[in-house]
Amino acid sequence: MRKKSFIIPAVLLCMFLSGCGKKIDCDLPSDPVAFNMSQFVNPADKEDTYLSIEFNGRTYVPYGTVEKSINGDDVGKCLGYTVQDGQKMEDSRLFLLNDDPDTNYLVEIDIYGEMSQPIFYRAADTAGKDVFTPDFIGSLDYDYWK
Numbered sequence: 001m002r003k004k005s006f007i008i009p010a011v012l013l014c015m016f017l018s019g020c021g022k023k024i025d026c027d028l029p030s031d032p033v034a035f036n037m038s039q040f041v042n043p044a045d046k047e048d049t050y051l052s053i054e055f056n057g058r059t060y061v062p063y064g065t066v067e068k069s070i071n072g073d074d075v076g077k078c079l080g081y082t083v084q085d086g087q088k089m090e091d092s093r094l095f096l097l098n099d100d101p102d103t104n105y106l107v108e109i110d111i112y113g114e115m116s117q118p119i120f121y122r123a124a125d126t127a128g129k130d131v132f133t134p135d136f137i138g139s140l141d142y143d144y145w146k
Helices: 002-018
Strands: 033-036 038-041 049-055 058-066 075-084 087-097 105-110 119-123 137-139
Touching: 033 049, 033 087, 049 075, 075 105
Parallel strands: 033 075
Antiparallel strands: 038 049, 049 058, 058 119, 058 137, 075 087, 087 105, 105 119
């Protein structure tokens, strides 16, 4: 019964995020990636630290949040969930972006967090480079990206 009580908020969140477009497929894949959160230290300022994730040999650092609504046309395949301090957070899922063939960004969506904003992570190796940023991503002006 408890599991069913989580389904309705998840569906509502996906509908909210999808706006009028295609729904975001929030389902975990059959073999989800467990993204272990770790600390990233800005090489230019040792006091400037971020929670980061690794994917396909690249480190991803927080970049921003939603500038305007997103939907399934923007958000691609679900990759897996986050793990923080050894705790699986299966409601916090990471997705690819459809218009990002170089995988410079990943988005984290809390599928049950009705008030949570998606978090966009950008590959750390793109700092100082001019990469395509979809118009639905709003920068939070973290020092690392300046």
